[in-house]
Amino acid sequence: MVAATAYETLGTIRRGCPVARSGELDGFVLVTGYDEIREAAQAPERFSAYVGGLGAAAVVTEMPEAVAPMFETDAEHHHQWRRALATFFTPAAAAAQKQYVRAICRETLLQELIPQGAGNLVASYTQQVPPLVIGRVLGLAELERAWLSEHVRALYGAETLTDAEQVGRVYADFLLRQIRDRRAHPGSDLLSCMATAEVDGRTAGEDELVKMTMLMVAAGHLSTADACATAILHLLDDPALRERVAADSGLMEAFVEELVRYEPAVAATGRTVTTDTQLGGMPLAPGDRLLLAWGSANRDERRFHDGDVFRVDRERTRTRHLGWGAGEHRCLGRHLARVEVRVMLEELLRALPDVRLQPHASVRRTFGVIRGVAALPAQWSRR
Template sequence: MTLAWGFNHLDPAVAQTAYETLGAIRRGCPVARSGELDGFVLVTGYDEIREAAQAPERFSAYVDGLGASAVVTELREAVAPMFETDAEHHHQWRRALATFFTPAAAAAQQQYVRAICRETLQELIPRGAGDLVAGYTQQVPPLVIGRVLGLGELERAWLSEHVRALYGAQTLTDTQQIGRVYADFLLEQIRDRRAHPGSDLLSCMVTTDVDGRTTGEDELVKMTMLMVAAGHLTTADACATATLQLLEHPALRELVAADSGLLEAFVEELVRHEPAVAATGRTATTDTYLGRMPLSPGDRLLLAWGSANRDERHFADGDVFRLHRERTPTPHLGWGAGEHRCLGRHMARVEVRVMLEELLRAVPDVRLQPHANVRRTFGVIRGVAALPVQWSHR
């Protein structure tokens, strides 16, 4: 049966009760139509989301107005290689870039991540209070992805400042103005790599030919924007959500602080329970079915990954955060599934783990400020708007 739901993942009012709402929708109809945002199909069930993610011949990663295009609107007409392509075209790009995101490549960034964390925290500690989102979790990831791209130290600092300004802009005018400056900066870097390629990620993106052609500048700018967004937004929000989890559960925090070896399991369960990538889009390319829902070419789908990880058909207590959750034959989908499974997951694991480790080491008594009103965010990305905290002066 097809049910009509007025669900809009971009509505801020959805954020606080997102998973309660998605759970009710999932139990009623795991594939349902929403009349919001010009109409789309909301997919909330584990089996249905995994099926759509693993069938690129039926569901394309390119979708207008949902998913990636909702994160990067400055170049809406351009198609970002790898992020918005499928099948062999996507596979060629993924193979070309994979070497920069292996477990070994992620481990090689650990020392730099730790140094940036300590430097950032040293500036915060004397204040005794602050917002950990703006002052910490959003500070580290853009510098890391900037380094992977091959930017120099000053360029990384510029990137970090402008990326944070772009996604923190309060008006459409500010977003457009900052977006144009940011796009021009990336275009300059792309042209420089065309003339003087190196061994970094951006050089690889610029010099890789797929399907016998060189990728155009607009495509590369959009691809780089999405690469930075993937490296920055998802990691920053994952760390903010992880920090909130520890602040709201003192016993769990004491356990993790006493044994940093538990952080890997903590991060993995967090990604299952509250994945930073909340939803991504797909477009039906043929007449098909998903669940019992008939679909036509052009139908837009929204895959709600966090809902899949709480599907009672596979996770009996999926709404519960459980540090020592046993591995099951059913893997969680917090990193995605299919050919678009998160390429940077090893890097994200290292960053979030080290950021939490350094925070707990530097300010072991960090706590939410009295009467703090913590507001969660939801949309394409799941996170926390701000974390007003305090700690003892040291």
């Protein structure tokens, strides 16, 4: 029920108090306003990306003592890592993955789905593609990508803590072997770059690299899979819009960008206060933890007068939406994510032109660090 009404609840909080304290999760400060979230994201000297138990730290729990370079660091240390890895996530690098993404969708997944006539598009489609793509960027061989995909989906789909811990240990050991191999025999791939990069005069430790790789894979998998699932649900709920998008390839880019504003897959990330300061008029002390609700910022009435309305023809204004984040931690993989989601949607609409939700299907949204859809029970004509 919380997920179903998340933005209504956040809107009520935002309009009453855009920076509010909560006693949940050992205490944190919920930030829901656009200006306040952007200020916190753009001030790493006051608000650090390293946070215990919130945001990125809540996604990877197997190695709580390690600090993931780039993801959980700030200022010059973060900038050096970002510069080292940026070449793998440029628009050109993302475009170079387009053919691979299309082949996965068209020649493998959809060929299997078409004769079935029905299925869960989350488990059988949106969650299948992203881990294979990030595995390819990392430099994994084809069979290793398949292994990665299977275990990543098992980890984040685990129903018990015991199951998650077991899968997590096997997964971490796999990554550690890959990291050691890249250090011994570096190549031109992302993982080799991560394993051999010197930042502040040293290479990262093994635990740091394992956690960083886990976060890299989680960012590439969870956010993209959930963004695509949310996009599919939006199109299934609006047949007229689906027809427009399917008929006009140029409209797909605008659709995906508006979707990221309206329902960003990364719903919240954390920050830790490092100095006595204030935000939105609230005094803050070192150690206070913030939770930045990005989707709420994109609906803030002070910046978007109709932010609760999805408009594929929304005009771009000087106020940039925060669906990709803001500041030095703005999503590094956003160009790759755009390519993946666009191609996955294009291929789905081409292969299953009459795809629709199954009668009486109950679709449950999720909301936490990530915003998505638990399952998409759909049906289509067999052929």
